[in-house]
Amino acid sequence: MNVLLHICCAVCASACVEKLRQEGHRVCGFFYNPNIHPPGEYLKRLHETEEVARKEGFSLIIGDYNVHNWSVRTTGLEDEAEGGKRCLECFGLRLENTARLAREKGFDAFTTTLTISPHKNSQAINEIGRNISDELFLVRDFKKKDGFKRAQELARKYSLYHQNYCGCIYSLNERQKNGRIQKSTCSLRTKSPAS
Numbered sequence: 236m237n238v239l240l241h242i243c244c245a246v247c248a249s250a251c252v253e254k255l256r257q258e259g260h261r262v263c264g265f266f267y268n269p270n271i272h273p274p275g276e277y278l279k280r281l282h283e284t285e286e287v288a289r290k291e292g293f294s295l296i297i298g299d300y301n302v303h304n305w306s307v308r309t310t311g312l313e314d315e316a317e318g319g320k321r322c323l324e325c326f327g328l329r330l331e332n333t334a335r336l337a338r339e340k341g342f343d344a345f346t347t348t349l350t351i352s353p354h355k356n357s358q359a360i361n362e363i364g365r366n367i368s369d370e371l372f373l374v375r376d377f378k379k380k381d382g383f384k385r386a387q388e389l390a391r392k393y394s395l396y397h398q399n400y401c402g403c404i405y406s407l408n409e410r411q412k413n414g415r416i417q418k419s420t421c422s423l424r425t426k427s428p429a430s
């Protein structure tokens with residue numbers, strides 16, 4: 236089948252493309268992530284994905300970076316924890332637009348790299364995809380059968396940039412907050428033996 240693969244980042248893309256090809260599909264990537272903040276980070280992840288597409292030899296379509304749409308969709312969910320309702324809306328927006336493009340361009344199916352992350356609920360992602368189009372959505376859990384491990388291997392092979400937060404401003408804030416906590420815990424520990 237001709238599959239349109241929604242790609243969240245380069246690290247997740249390579250192993251998913253490999254898996255779909257092993258299943259006998261032809262893959263076209265779709266980088267569509269208006270959730271990513273700040274714009275510099277968006278460009279970095281896009282550039283890395285373009286590099287992987289070139290090295291792995293698959294076509295890549297680049298979606299709009301329409302931050303406004305993402306903000307509207309997630310309004311009121313700013314304080315949700317990662318993995319909560321905000322994330323479900325974030326997945327929904329990205330998958331709806333992937334489905335729209337798949338229909339417009341006549342793809343046989345669409346799916347997403349999002350399920351390769353051990354931090355993301357594959358069942359919820361697959362349910363969203365099936366609700367958008369039971370006919371077109373390919374249910375997958377790319378983290379299974381060491382999928383995430385394979386993604387790490389390919390990331391090392393291609394020396395890919397590996398981000399340390401999911402993407403949106405809230406996940407960035409959370410990471411920075413945790414980073415500060417870890418830093419202060421660390422300095423407390425350093426002092427401890429001397430006291």
Ligand code: SF4
Nearest residue numbers: 322325401402403406
């Ligand atoms: S934490 Fe990740 S999945 Fe959740 S809203 Fe932010 S970017 Fe989207």
